[in-house]
Amino acid sequence: MLSVHLNALRHLVGDQSIRSGEALTSLDSGFDQDNLTAGFAILPRTVDDIVKTVRYCGEHGLALVPQGGRTGLSGAARSSDGQVILMMHRMTKIIAIDTLSQTAIVEAGCTLQTLEDAVRLHGLTCGIDLGARGTATIGGMIATNAGGQEAFRFGPMRQRVLGLEVVLPDSRILDDLTQVIKANGGYDVKQLFIGAEGTLGIVTRVCLRLAPLPPDGITALVSLSNCNGGIRFFRRLESLTQGRLLRAELMSANHVTVSADDHGNPALAAFGKQGDCVLFEYTDQSALEAELEVSLDVGDITDALICKNESERASVWKIREDWAVDRAFPDGLWFDVSVPLAQLNSYLEALRQRLQCHDADLKLFYVGHMGDGNLHITVNAASPITSRYKEISALVYQDLKAMGGFFSAEHGIGLEKREALAEHSDPVKYDLLNQIKKMIDPSGIMNPGKVLPSEDLK
Ligand SMILES: Cc1cc2nc3c(=O)[nH]c(=O)nc-3n(C[C@H](O)[C@H](O)[C@H](O)COP(=O)(O)OP(=O)(O)OC[C@H]3O[C@@H](n4cnc5c(N)ncnc54)[C@H](O)[C@@H]3O)c2cc1C
Numbered sequence: 001m002l003s004v005h006l007n008a009l010r011h012l013v014g015d016q017s018i019r020s021g022e023a024l025t026s027l028d029s030g031f032d033q034d035n036l037t038a039g040f041a042i043l044p045r046t047v048d049d050i051v052k053t054v055r056y057c058g059e060h061g062l063a064l065v066p067q068g069g070r071t072g073l074s075g076a077a078r079s080s081d082g083q084v085i086l087m088m089h090r091m092t093k094i095i096a097i098d099t100l101s102q103t104a105i106v107e108a109g110c111t112l113q114t115l116e117d118a119v120r121l122h123g124l125t126c127g128i129d130l131g132a133r134g135t136a137t138i139g140g141m142i143a144t145n146a147g148g149q150e151a152f153r154f155g156p157m158r159q160r161v162l163g164l165e166v167v168l169p170d171s172r173i174l175d176d177l178t179q180v181i182k183a184n185g186g187y188d189v190k191q192l193f194i195g196a197e198g199t200l201g202i203v204t205r206v207c208l209r210l211a212p213l214p215p216d217g218i219t220a221l222v223s224l225s226n227c228n229g230g231i232r233f234f235r236r237l238e239s240l241t242q243g244r245l246l247r248a249e250l251m252s253a254n255h256v257t258v259s260a261d262d263h264g265n266p267a268l269a270a271f272g273k274q275g276d277c278v279l280f281e282y283t284d285q286s287a288l289e290a291e292l293e294v295s296l297d298v299g300d301i302t303d304a305l306i307c308k309n310e311s312e313r314a315s316v317w318k319i320r321e322d323w324a325v326d327r328a329f330p331d332g333l334w335f336d337v338s339v340p341l342a343q344l345n346s347y348l349e350a351l352r353q354r355l356q357c358h359d360a361d362l363k364l365f366y367v368g369h370m371g372d373g374n375l376h377i378t379v380n381a382a383s384p385i386t387s388r389y390k391e392i393s394a395l396v397y398q399d400l401k402a403m404g405g406f407f408s409a410e411h412g413i414g415l416e417k418r419e420a421l422a423e424h425s426d427p428v429k430y431d432l433l434n435q436i437k438k439m440i441d442p443s444g445i446m447n448p449g450k451v452l453p454s455e456d457l458k
Pocket of ligand 1 (some may be wrong): 065068109136140142147
């Protein structure tokens with residue numbers, strides 16, 4: 001970054017809102033080591049700070065990289081030398097919680113956990129949850145259209161957002177901060193910014209829908225005869241009483257055993273040996289127990305363990321949320337795919353076979369949000385396989401489109417899936433994506449190279 005730009009930006013937003021050198025590198029780079037590579041960040045306190053920064057960057061052809069909690073998993077917050085990072089973590093205000101309308105208006109840098117804690121005091125919930133809840137920001141979750149554990153009930157972030165305020169690449173403010181479900185006004189422009197991964201503008205304020213807070217759930221770990229049995233059990237639980245099934249997280253048998261071994265939990269390791277498992281949360285223990293019996297009798301499930309206390313519950317959730325598999329087999333490859341539920345079992349069986357035929361040393365692990373068919377797949381082996389992305393991704397993505405699924409589910413495209421997006425998108429849709437980017441950000445300053453290839457800045 002040229003010192004002339006450093007000084008000009010310092011002058012515009014004030015010394016307190018700038019980080020560079022050690023003051024920047026001492027911050028947590030987050031999930032991706034290259035997030036802070038730009039070496040220069042602006043930490044706005046107000047929308048006006050953002051407007052001034054965007055205007056300056058536009059006038060001087062400087063690229064901007066918005067960052068929230070830096071928990072993104074697809075390289076969308078990576079920065080490089082000469083770019084300006086825009087860190088949103090000082091814009092965290094909860095502006096309003098409206099208990100009658102069941103909405104919240106927040107600044108984009110507020111973390112999910114902070115907002116959830118605040119709305120819970122009013123008997124409400126955000127209706128969206130993910131493992132990175134303590135660090136991921138509402139703005140980052142909008143930019144990636146995050147999904148998580150409750151998407152089968154409430155949809156991904158796209159369905160939680162009622163209104164948005166966005167600073168556009170030309171520094172104008174788009175004020176679409178409506179607080180109502182129905183607001184037809186031609187094309188729903190705000191939806192373009194949801195899932196755009198910071199490539200079309202900077203989300204500054206948001207109005208989110210909330211939902212009534214359900215009672216605490218009972219946690220049960222269930223082993224499956226196969227995925228179809230698990231889905232039938234899931235559907236029966238879901239239809240018993242609306243809203244009582246809170247979560248349903250799928251884990252491959254080997255994910256459970258490797259994680260349980262890593263956590264020194266032989267009982268769970270033994271449980272995992274029986275087959276793939278699903279972690280269910282349900283709010284009515286007697287109804288859950290009755291349904292477990294029926295499903296054991298018909299053979300949809302093979303065993304069940306109901307957590308008796310918080311410590312058992314925490315141990316089971318740790319198996320789901322911890323990254324033990326990646327520690328045990330580093331340098332594997334990750335995928336985040338969506339599969340229609342009716343095809344989940346056959347997709348996994350076919351994938352297992354394809355991988356085995358291709359190379360018998362490859363191991364297949366998966367966890368997933370069962371209710372919406374989102375699988376997080378890890379393929380690894382005893383030695384690193386990161387250089388084999390092309391051949392292995394072809395095996396993972398095979399048949400997905402034909403069965404109505406998609407190669408990318410909830411983690412976004414970022415840098416890592418950019419080529420795959422070009423390859424797997426409908427060409428007309430891909431062309432429209434490029435045209436939209438050019439129309440809203442003609443000079444290409446907004447998070448260039450993420451999602452779509454960038455043209456060089458002037
Ligand atoms: C342990 C763990 C569990 C996870 N579980 C899930 C899960 O279940 N479901 C799921 O969907 N994801 C999950 N994720 C991924 C991640 O948490 C989400 O992608 C999250 O939405 C990223 O939010 P963030 O604030 O960290 O954004 P960042 O990582 O900082 O940024 C992500 C993208 O958003 C852009 N961005 C950030 N803030 C703004 C803004 N204000 N305006 C415009 N663009 C912005 C960035 O430029 C970048 O493109 C998980 C991650 C981890 C580490």
